[in-house]
Amino acid sequence: MISINTYNAISQSGLSLIEDDLNYHLNGNGDPDGILVRSKNLHDYDFPASVKAIARAGAGVNNIPIDLCTEKGIVVFNTPGANANAVKELVLANLIASSRNLYSAVGWTNSLRDSEGDVPGVVEAKKKEFVGSEIKGKKLGVVGLGAIGVLVANDALALGMDVVAYDPFISVDAAWRLSQDVKRAHQIEEVWAECDFVTLHIPLTDKTASFVSEGAFGKMKKGMTILNFSRGELVEEDAMAAALESGIVRKYVTDFPNEKVLAMKNVVPVPHLGASTVESEENCAIMATKQLKTYLETGNIKHAVNLPDVELPYSGKMRVTVMHQNIPNMVGQIATVLSGYAVNIADMINRSKNTWAYTMIDLDQKLADDEQAEVKQKMKNITGVVSVRLI
Ligand SMILES: NC(=O)C1=CN([C@@H]2O[C@H](COP(=O)(O)OP(=O)(O)OC[C@H]3O[C@@H](n4cnc5c(N)ncnc54)[C@H](O)[C@@H]3O)[C@@H](O)[C@H]2O)C=CC1
Numbered sequence: 001m002i003s004i005n006t007y008n009a010i011s012q013s014g015l016s017l018i019e020d021d022l023n024y025h026l027n028g029n030g031d032p033d034g035i036l037v038r039s040k041n042l043h044d045y046d047f048p049a050s051v052k053a054i055a056r057a058g059a060g061v062n063n064i065p066i067d068l069c070t071e072k073g074i075v076v077f078n079t080p081g082a083n084a085n086a087v088k089e090l091v092l093a094n095l096i097a098s099s100r101n102l103y104s105a106v107g108w109t110n111s112l113r114d115s116e117g118d119v120p121g122v123v124e125a126k127k128k129e130f131v132g133s134e135i136k137g138k139k140l141g142v143v144g145l146g147a148i149g150v151l152v153a154n155d156a157l158a159l160g161m162d163v164v165a166y167d168p169f170i171s172v173d174a175a176w177r178l179s180q181d182v183k184r185a186h187q188i189e190e191v192w193a194e195c196d197f198v199t200l201h202i203p204l205t206d207k208t209a210s211f212v213s214e215g216a217f218g219k220m221k222k223g224m225t226i227l228n229f230s231r232g233e234l235v236e237e238d239a240m241a242a243a244l245e246s247g248i249v250r251k252y253v254t255d256f257p258n259e260k261v262l263a264m265k266n267v268v269p270v271p272h273l274g275a276s277t278v279e280s281e282e283n284c285a286i287m288a289t290k291q292l293k294t295y296l297e298t299g300n301i302k303h304a305v306n307l308p309d310v311e312l313p314y315s316g317k318m319r320v321t322v323m324h325q326n327i328p329n330m331v332g333q334i335a336t337v338l339s340g341y342a343v344n345i346a347d348m349i350n351r352s353k354n355t356w357a358y359t360m361i362d363l364d365q366k367l368a369d370d371e372q373a374e375v376k377q378k379m380k381n382i383t384g385v386v387s388v389r390l391i
Protein backbone atom coordinates (compact mmCIF):
# COMPACT_ATOMS: atom_id res chain seq x y z
CA MET A 1 0.00 0.00 0.00
CA ILE A 2 1.34 3.46 -0.93
CA SER A 3 0.40 6.24 1.47
CA ILE A 4 -0.13 9.91 0.53
CA ASN A 5 -0.91 12.76 2.90
CA THR A 6 -2.35 16.08 1.72
CA TYR A 7 -2.25 19.65 3.01
CA ASN A 8 -4.42 22.58 1.90
CA ALA A 9 -7.53 22.31 -0.27
CA ILE A 10 -6.50 19.95 -3.06
CA SER A 11 -9.11 19.65 -5.83
CA GLN A 12 -11.19 16.47 -5.69
CA SER A 13 -10.18 15.73 -9.31
CA GLY A 14 -6.68 15.02 -8.03
CA LEU A 15 -7.73 13.32 -4.79
CA SER A 16 -9.96 10.90 -6.73
CA LEU A 17 -6.91 9.60 -8.59
CA ILE A 18 -5.66 8.40 -5.19
CA GLU A 19 -8.97 7.46 -3.54
CA ASP A 20 -10.06 5.33 -6.52
CA ASP A 21 -6.76 3.43 -6.66
CA LEU A 22 -6.76 0.31 -4.46
CA ASN A 23 -2.98 0.46 -4.11
CA TYR A 24 -3.16 3.80 -2.31
CA HIS A 25 -4.10 5.10 1.10
CA LEU A 26 -5.06 8.79 1.42
CA ASN A 27 -4.37 10.70 4.65
CA GLY A 28 -4.14 7.44 6.53
CA ASN A 29 -1.08 7.67 8.76
CA GLY A 30 1.89 9.71 9.93
CA ASP A 31 4.41 7.92 7.70
CA PRO A 32 3.42 8.86 4.17
CA ASP A 33 5.39 7.91 1.06
CA GLY A 34 4.30 11.12 -0.62
CA ILE A 35 2.94 14.55 0.25
CA LEU A 36 0.58 16.66 -1.86
CA VAL A 37 0.61 20.33 -0.89
CA ARG A 38 -0.27 23.84 -2.05
CA SER A 39 0.94 26.84 -0.02
CA LYS A 40 1.43 25.29 3.44
CA ASN A 41 4.81 26.31 4.83
CA LEU A 42 6.89 23.13 5.19
CA HIS A 43 10.08 24.85 6.37
CA ASP A 44 9.57 23.72 9.96
CA TYR A 45 8.03 20.37 9.01
CA ASP A 46 9.71 17.32 10.48
CA PHE A 47 9.82 15.02 7.43
CA PRO A 48 9.33 11.37 8.44
CA ALA A 49 11.93 9.01 6.92
CA SER A 50 9.09 7.43 4.91
CA VAL A 51 8.66 10.50 2.65
CA LYS A 52 10.05 9.91 -0.84
CA ALA A 53 8.44 12.76 -2.74
CA ILE A 54 6.49 16.00 -2.38
CA ALA A 55 4.26 17.39 -5.11
CA ARG A 56 3.38 21.08 -4.98
CA ALA A 57 0.05 21.56 -6.77
CA GLY A 58 1.10 24.97 -8.07
CA ALA A 59 4.12 26.90 -9.28
CA GLY A 60 5.95 28.52 -6.35
CA VAL A 61 8.06 26.17 -4.21
CA ASN A 62 9.40 28.73 -1.73
CA ASN A 63 7.21 27.08 0.96
CA ILE A 64 9.31 23.90 0.68
CA PRO A 65 12.89 23.50 1.98
CA ILE A 66 14.27 22.21 -1.31
CA ASP A 67 17.90 21.80 -0.24
CA LEU A 68 16.95 19.92 2.92
CA CYS A 69 14.57 17.68 0.96
CA THR A 70 17.25 16.91 -1.63
CA GLU A 71 19.74 15.98 1.08
CA LYS A 72 17.09 13.66 2.55
CA GLY A 73 16.56 12.03 -0.86
CA ILE A 74 13.09 13.56 -1.32
CA VAL A 75 12.10 14.52 -4.87
CA VAL A 76 10.12 17.79 -5.05
CA PHE A 77 7.70 18.33 -7.94
CA ASN A 78 5.67 21.35 -9.03
CA THR A 79 3.14 21.83 -11.84
CA PRO A 80 4.64 24.25 -14.37
CA GLY A 81 2.03 26.27 -16.24
CA ALA A 82 -0.98 24.50 -14.71
CA ASN A 83 -2.30 27.67 -13.04
CA ALA A 84 -0.80 30.24 -15.42
CA ASN A 85 -4.05 31.16 -17.16
CA ALA A 86 -5.81 31.78 -13.84
CA VAL A 87 -3.07 34.20 -12.75
CA LYS A 88 -3.00 35.91 -16.15
CA GLU A 89 -6.75 36.58 -16.05
CA LEU A 90 -6.54 38.07 -12.56
CA VAL A 91 -3.60 40.27 -13.54
CA LEU A 92 -5.46 41.60 -16.59
CA ALA A 93 -8.58 42.14 -14.48
CA ASN A 94 -6.54 44.12 -11.97
CA LEU A 95 -4.76 46.17 -14.61
CA ILE A 96 -8.15 47.45 -15.71
CA ALA A 97 -9.79 47.55 -12.27
CA SER A 98 -6.93 49.54 -10.74
CA SER A 99 -6.78 51.89 -13.69
CA ARG A 100 -10.52 52.59 -13.45
CA ASN A 101 -10.52 52.97 -9.64
CA LEU A 102 -13.08 50.18 -9.63
CA TYR A 103 -12.54 48.85 -6.11
CA SER A 104 -12.86 52.22 -4.37
CA ALA A 105 -15.79 53.17 -6.62
CA VAL A 106 -17.69 49.94 -5.94
CA GLY A 107 -16.78 50.16 -2.23
CA TRP A 108 -18.28 53.66 -2.08
CA THR A 109 -21.42 52.58 -3.97
CA ASN A 110 -21.93 49.68 -1.57
CA SER A 111 -21.77 52.17 1.31
CA LEU A 112 -24.98 53.75 -0.03
CA ARG A 113 -27.01 50.64 0.79
CA ASP A 114 -28.27 52.00 4.09
CA SER A 115 -28.82 55.55 2.88
CA GLU A 116 -32.34 56.76 2.31
CA GLY A 117 -31.54 59.42 -0.27
CA ASP A 118 -31.79 59.56 -4.04
CA VAL A 119 -29.15 56.95 -4.96
CA PRO A 120 -29.12 57.62 -8.74
CA GLY A 121 -28.75 61.35 -8.07
CA VAL A 122 -25.93 60.85 -5.55
CA VAL A 123 -24.16 58.46 -7.93
CA GLU A 124 -24.25 60.89 -10.83
CA ALA A 125 -22.90 63.68 -8.64
CA LYS A 126 -20.06 61.57 -7.19
CA LYS A 127 -18.85 59.64 -10.24
CA LYS A 128 -16.43 62.38 -11.36
CA GLU A 129 -14.27 61.49 -8.35
CA PHE A 130 -13.65 58.02 -9.77
CA VAL A 131 -12.59 59.01 -13.28
CA GLY A 132 -9.91 56.55 -14.39
CA SER A 133 -7.59 55.96 -17.31
CA GLU A 134 -7.66 53.44 -20.12
CA ILE A 135 -4.84 50.90 -20.32
CA LYS A 136 -4.75 51.08 -24.13
CA GLY A 137 -1.61 52.94 -25.20
CA LYS A 138 -0.02 52.70 -21.73
CA LYS A 139 3.29 50.95 -21.17
CA LEU A 140 3.35 47.68 -19.22
CA GLY A 141 6.56 46.18 -17.86
CA VAL A 142 6.52 42.40 -17.39
CA VAL A 143 9.24 41.07 -15.11
CA GLY A 144 9.75 37.33 -15.63
CA LEU A 145 8.74 35.65 -18.88
CA GLY A 146 7.83 32.16 -17.70
CA ALA A 147 4.46 30.45 -17.93
CA ILE A 148 2.54 33.44 -16.53
CA GLY A 149 4.63 36.38 -17.78
CA VAL A 150 4.41 35.30 -21.43
CA LEU A 151 0.60 34.99 -21.28
CA VAL A 152 0.27 38.41 -19.60
CA ALA A 153 2.63 40.08 -22.10
CA ASN A 154 0.89 38.64 -25.17
CA ASP A 155 -2.63 39.46 -23.95
CA ALA A 156 -1.68 42.96 -22.80
CA LEU A 157 -0.51 43.63 -26.37
CA ALA A 158 -3.91 42.44 -27.60
CA LEU A 159 -5.52 45.00 -25.24
CA GLY A 160 -3.54 47.74 -26.96
CA MET A 161 -0.77 48.15 -24.40
CA ASP A 162 2.85 48.79 -25.24
CA VAL A 163 4.75 45.92 -23.57
CA VAL A 164 8.37 45.80 -22.46
CA ALA A 165 9.69 42.72 -20.68
CA TYR A 166 12.72 41.74 -18.62
CA ASP A 167 13.95 38.17 -18.15
CA PRO A 168 17.67 37.48 -18.58
CA PHE A 169 17.02 33.75 -18.07
CA ILE A 170 14.10 33.26 -20.49
CA SER A 171 13.75 29.65 -21.67
CA VAL A 172 13.77 28.78 -25.37
CA ASP A 173 10.18 27.48 -25.05
CA ALA A 174 8.97 30.75 -23.54
CA ALA A 175 10.79 32.77 -26.19
CA TRP A 176 8.94 30.81 -28.89
CA ARG A 177 5.59 31.58 -27.23
CA LEU A 178 6.29 35.30 -26.78
CA SER A 179 4.94 37.78 -29.33
CA GLN A 180 7.62 39.52 -31.38
CA ASP A 181 5.94 42.81 -30.52
CA VAL A 182 7.06 42.57 -26.89
CA LYS A 183 10.09 44.81 -26.48
CA ARG A 184 13.10 43.47 -24.66
CA ALA A 185 14.51 45.34 -21.69
CA HIS A 186 18.20 44.53 -21.28
CA GLN A 187 18.32 46.13 -17.84
CA ILE A 188 15.58 46.24 -15.19
CA GLU A 189 16.24 49.99 -14.92
CA GLU A 190 14.60 50.43 -18.36
CA VAL A 191 11.40 48.92 -16.93
CA TRP A 192 11.43 51.18 -13.86
CA ALA A 193 12.14 54.29 -15.92
CA GLU A 194 9.59 53.84 -18.71
CA CYS A 195 6.52 51.97 -17.53
CA ASP A 196 3.08 53.05 -16.31
CA PHE A 197 2.41 49.56 -14.93
CA VAL A 198 4.81 46.81 -13.85
CA THR A 199 3.74 43.25 -13.13
CA LEU A 200 6.04 40.77 -11.36
CA HIS A 201 6.18 37.12 -12.47
CA ILE A 202 9.42 35.78 -10.98
CA PRO A 203 9.89 33.12 -8.30
CA LEU A 204 10.90 34.03 -4.76
CA THR A 205 14.46 32.82 -4.17
CA ASP A 206 17.45 34.05 -2.17
CA LYS A 207 18.45 36.01 -5.29
CA THR A 208 15.07 37.66 -5.99
CA ALA A 209 14.02 38.58 -2.42
CA SER A 210 13.56 42.39 -2.21
CA PHE A 211 13.77 42.61 -6.01
CA VAL A 212 11.76 45.83 -5.78
CA SER A 213 14.01 47.66 -3.35
CA GLU A 214 14.51 51.21 -2.19
CA GLY A 215 17.00 51.65 -5.05
CA ALA A 216 14.39 50.59 -7.60
CA PHE A 217 11.83 53.11 -6.30
CA GLY A 218 14.44 55.84 -6.81
CA LYS A 219 14.55 55.04 -10.54
CA MET A 220 10.80 54.74 -11.16
CA LYS A 221 8.61 56.82 -13.40
CA LYS A 222 6.32 58.75 -11.04
CA GLY A 223 2.77 57.41 -10.73
CA MET A 224 3.54 53.79 -11.63
CA THR A 225 1.14 50.99 -10.63
CA ILE A 226 2.85 47.81 -9.43
CA LEU A 227 1.08 44.46 -9.54
CA ASN A 228 2.51 41.63 -7.46
CA PHE A 229 0.91 38.26 -8.04
CA SER A 230 4.23 36.47 -7.43
CA ARG A 231 5.28 36.71 -3.76
CA GLY A 232 5.14 39.43 -1.11
CA GLU A 233 8.83 39.14 -0.21
CA LEU A 234 9.85 40.32 -3.69
CA VAL A 235 8.97 43.84 -2.56
CA GLU A 236 10.64 45.77 0.27
CA GLU A 237 7.60 46.79 2.28
CA ASP A 238 8.94 49.88 4.05
CA ALA A 239 10.21 51.27 0.77
CA MET A 240 6.86 50.49 -0.90
CA ALA A 241 4.95 52.26 1.89
CA ALA A 242 7.15 55.35 1.40
CA ALA A 243 6.75 55.24 -2.39
CA LEU A 244 2.96 55.07 -2.04
CA GLU A 245 3.01 58.01 0.38
CA SER A 246 5.14 60.13 -1.96
CA GLY A 247 3.12 59.19 -5.06
CA ILE A 248 6.06 57.52 -6.84
CA VAL A 249 3.82 54.46 -6.83
CA ARG A 250 0.19 55.28 -7.58
CA LYS A 251 -1.19 51.89 -6.58
CA TYR A 252 0.19 48.61 -5.27
CA VAL A 253 -1.96 45.62 -6.20
CA THR A 254 -0.79 42.59 -4.26
CA ASP A 255 -1.97 39.02 -3.81
CA PHE A 256 -0.01 38.84 -0.53
CA PRO A 257 -1.54 41.05 2.15
CA ASN A 258 -0.19 41.22 5.70
CA GLU A 259 -0.58 43.71 8.55
CA LYS A 260 2.05 46.06 7.09
CA VAL A 261 0.56 45.92 3.60
CA LEU A 262 -2.96 46.61 4.86
CA ALA A 263 -1.71 49.77 6.58
CA MET A 264 -0.37 51.16 3.28
CA LYS A 265 -2.06 53.96 1.39
CA ASN A 266 -3.44 53.11 -2.09
CA VAL A 267 -2.93 49.40 -1.73
CA VAL A 268 -5.25 46.89 -3.39
CA PRO A 269 -5.03 43.75 -1.22
CA VAL A 270 -6.18 40.53 -2.89
CA PRO A 271 -6.42 37.42 -0.67
CA HIS A 272 -3.96 35.21 -2.62
CA LEU A 273 -6.51 34.39 -5.32
CA GLY A 274 -4.14 34.09 -8.29
CA ALA A 275 -4.57 30.34 -8.73
CA SER A 276 -8.00 30.06 -7.14
CA THR A 277 -10.19 29.02 -10.04
CA VAL A 278 -11.92 25.68 -10.42
CA GLU A 279 -10.02 25.03 -13.63
CA SER A 280 -6.60 25.89 -12.23
CA GLU A 281 -7.12 23.92 -9.02
CA GLU A 282 -8.14 20.89 -11.09
CA ASN A 283 -5.20 21.23 -13.49
CA CYS A 284 -2.69 21.56 -10.65
CA ALA A 285 -4.15 18.73 -8.55
CA ILE A 286 -4.33 16.28 -11.46
CA MET A 287 -0.84 17.11 -12.71
CA ALA A 288 0.72 16.97 -9.23
CA THR A 289 -1.01 13.68 -8.35
CA LYS A 290 -0.04 12.01 -11.61
CA GLN A 291 3.62 13.07 -11.27
CA LEU A 292 3.71 11.88 -7.66
CA LYS A 293 2.11 8.50 -8.45
CA THR A 294 4.37 7.96 -11.46
CA TYR A 295 7.45 8.56 -9.33
CA LEU A 296 6.29 6.36 -6.47
CA GLU A 297 5.28 3.51 -8.82
CA THR A 298 8.01 3.64 -11.47
CA GLY A 299 10.79 5.98 -10.31
CA ASN A 300 10.32 8.07 -13.48
CA ILE A 301 10.66 11.81 -12.85
CA LYS A 302 8.84 14.62 -14.65
CA HIS A 303 8.79 18.25 -13.50
CA ALA A 304 10.88 17.89 -10.37
CA VAL A 305 12.53 21.10 -9.21
CA ASN A 306 15.54 19.36 -7.62
CA LEU A 307 16.23 16.66 -10.23
CA PRO A 308 16.12 16.47 -14.03
CA ASP A 309 13.40 14.74 -16.04
CA VAL A 310 14.35 11.03 -16.13
CA GLU A 311 12.09 8.60 -17.92
CA LEU A 312 12.71 5.01 -18.95
CA PRO A 313 10.07 2.43 -19.95
CA TYR A 314 10.06 -0.33 -17.32
CA SER A 315 11.89 -3.04 -19.25
CA GLY A 316 13.19 -5.49 -16.64
CA LYS A 317 11.94 -7.51 -13.68
CA MET A 318 13.19 -5.09 -11.03
CA ARG A 319 14.22 -1.44 -11.04
CA VAL A 320 16.89 0.20 -8.89
CA THR A 321 16.68 3.99 -8.51
CA VAL A 322 19.47 5.98 -6.91
CA MET A 323 19.48 9.69 -6.09
CA HIS A 324 23.01 10.97 -5.59
CA GLN A 325 25.37 13.87 -5.78
CA ASN A 326 26.63 14.71 -9.25
CA ILE A 327 30.23 13.64 -8.61
CA PRO A 328 32.61 11.34 -10.55
CA ASN A 329 32.37 7.53 -10.53
CA MET A 330 28.88 7.21 -9.04
CA VAL A 331 27.49 5.00 -11.83
CA GLY A 332 30.63 2.83 -11.61
CA GLN A 333 30.21 2.31 -7.87
CA ILE A 334 26.47 1.56 -8.22
CA ALA A 335 27.15 -0.99 -10.97
CA THR A 336 29.93 -2.56 -8.88
CA VAL A 337 27.41 -3.31 -6.11
CA LEU A 338 25.19 -5.10 -8.62
CA SER A 339 28.12 -7.06 -10.05
CA GLY A 340 28.16 -9.11 -6.83
CA TYR A 341 24.79 -10.68 -7.72
CA ALA A 342 23.57 -12.92 -10.53
CA VAL A 343 21.69 -10.18 -12.40
CA ASN A 344 22.08 -8.56 -15.79
CA ILE A 345 21.41 -4.90 -16.46
CA ALA A 346 18.58 -4.70 -19.01
CA ASP A 347 18.66 -0.90 -19.36
CA MET A 348 19.90 2.12 -17.52
CA ILE A 349 19.84 5.91 -17.50
CA ASN A 350 21.73 8.61 -15.61
CA ARG A 351 20.86 12.31 -15.71
CA SER A 352 22.04 15.28 -13.70
CA LYS A 353 20.77 18.74 -12.77
CA ASN A 354 23.34 21.06 -11.24
CA THR A 355 24.89 19.29 -8.25
CA TRP A 356 22.45 16.35 -8.10
CA ALA A 357 21.90 13.29 -10.28
CA TYR A 358 19.61 10.31 -10.61
CA THR A 359 20.40 6.83 -11.91
CA MET A 360 17.84 4.15 -12.82
CA ILE A 361 18.86 0.59 -13.62
CA ASP A 362 16.48 -2.10 -14.86
CA LEU A 363 17.52 -5.67 -13.97
CA ASP A 364 16.48 -8.68 -15.98
CA GLN A 365 15.97 -10.76 -12.80
CA LYS A 366 14.35 -9.98 -9.51
CA LEU A 367 16.70 -9.98 -6.52
CA ALA A 368 15.69 -12.19 -3.59
CA ASP A 369 14.36 -10.36 -0.49
CA ASP A 370 17.62 -10.69 1.49
CA GLU A 371 19.63 -9.59 -1.56
CA GLN A 372 17.41 -6.55 -1.97
CA ALA A 373 18.11 -5.39 1.58
CA GLU A 374 21.85 -5.97 1.05
CA VAL A 375 21.98 -4.10 -2.26
CA LYS A 376 20.07 -1.20 -0.77
CA GLN A 377 22.42 -0.94 2.18
CA LYS A 378 25.57 -1.25 0.06
CA MET A 379 24.39 1.49 -2.30
CA LYS A 380 23.37 3.73 0.59
CA ASN A 381 26.91 3.33 1.94
CA ILE A 382 28.36 4.95 -1.21
CA THR A 383 29.43 8.51 -0.33
CA GLY A 384 27.05 10.96 -2.05
CA VAL A 385 24.04 8.62 -2.30
CA VAL A 386 20.92 10.00 -0.56
CA SER A 387 18.22 7.55 -1.59
CA VAL A 388 17.96 4.03 -3.01
CA ARG A 389 14.71 2.36 -4.04
CA LEU A 390 14.03 -1.07 -5.44
CA ILE A 391 10.76 -1.13 -7.35
N1 LIG B 1 -0.62 34.43 -6.90
C1 LIG B 1 -0.70 33.14 -7.16
O1 LIG B 1 -1.64 32.46 -6.77
C2 LIG B 1 0.38 32.49 -7.96
C3 LIG B 1 1.66 32.95 -7.86
N2 LIG B 1 2.66 32.39 -8.61
C4 LIG B 1 4.00 32.96 -8.48
O2 LIG B 1 4.44 33.35 -9.76
C5 LIG B 1 5.77 32.89 -9.96
C6 LIG B 1 6.00 32.69 -11.45
O3 LIG B 1 5.18 31.64 -11.91
P1 LIG B 1 5.41 30.98 -13.36
O4 LIG B 1 5.38 32.02 -14.42
O5 LIG B 1 4.49 29.84 -13.44
O6 LIG B 1 6.92 30.48 -13.18
P2 LIG B 1 8.00 30.12 -14.30
O7 LIG B 1 9.05 29.33 -13.64
O8 LIG B 1 7.35 29.56 -15.51
O9 LIG B 1 8.61 31.54 -14.70
C7 LIG B 1 9.45 32.30 -13.90
C8 LIG B 1 10.30 33.18 -14.81
O10 LIG B 1 11.01 34.12 -14.00
C9 LIG B 1 12.27 34.32 -14.61
N3 LIG B 1 13.20 34.90 -13.65
C10 LIG B 1 13.82 34.29 -12.61
N4 LIG B 1 14.60 35.18 -11.97
C11 LIG B 1 14.47 36.35 -12.62
C12 LIG B 1 15.04 37.65 -12.43
N5 LIG B 1 15.89 37.91 -11.44
N6 LIG B 1 14.68 38.64 -13.30
C13 LIG B 1 13.82 38.39 -14.31
N7 LIG B 1 13.27 37.19 -14.55
C14 LIG B 1 13.59 36.18 -13.70
C15 LIG B 1 12.67 32.92 -15.09
O11 LIG B 1 13.66 32.99 -16.10
C16 LIG B 1 11.34 32.40 -15.63
O12 LIG B 1 11.21 32.69 -16.99
C17 LIG B 1 5.85 31.61 -9.11
O13 LIG B 1 7.17 31.31 -8.76
C18 LIG B 1 5.00 31.95 -7.92
O14 LIG B 1 5.78 32.56 -6.92
C19 LIG B 1 2.41 31.36 -9.48
C20 LIG B 1 1.15 30.86 -9.60
C21 LIG B 1 0.04 31.34 -8.80
Ligand SMILES: O=C(O)C(=O)COP(=O)(O)O
Binds near residue numbers: 060
Ligand atom coordinates in the same frame (compact mmCIF):
# COMPACT_ATOMS: atom_id res chain seq x y z
O1 LIG C 1 1.16 28.28 -7.50
C1 LIG C 1 1.55 29.20 -6.77
O2 LIG C 1 2.73 29.59 -6.72
C2 LIG C 1 0.59 29.92 -5.93
O3 LIG C 1 0.93 30.91 -5.30
C3 LIG C 1 -0.77 29.37 -5.79
O4 LIG C 1 -0.93 29.08 -4.43
P1 LIG C 1 -2.20 28.21 -3.93
O5 LIG C 1 -2.07 26.87 -4.58
O6 LIG C 1 -3.42 28.95 -4.37
O7 LIG C 1 -2.05 28.16 -2.45
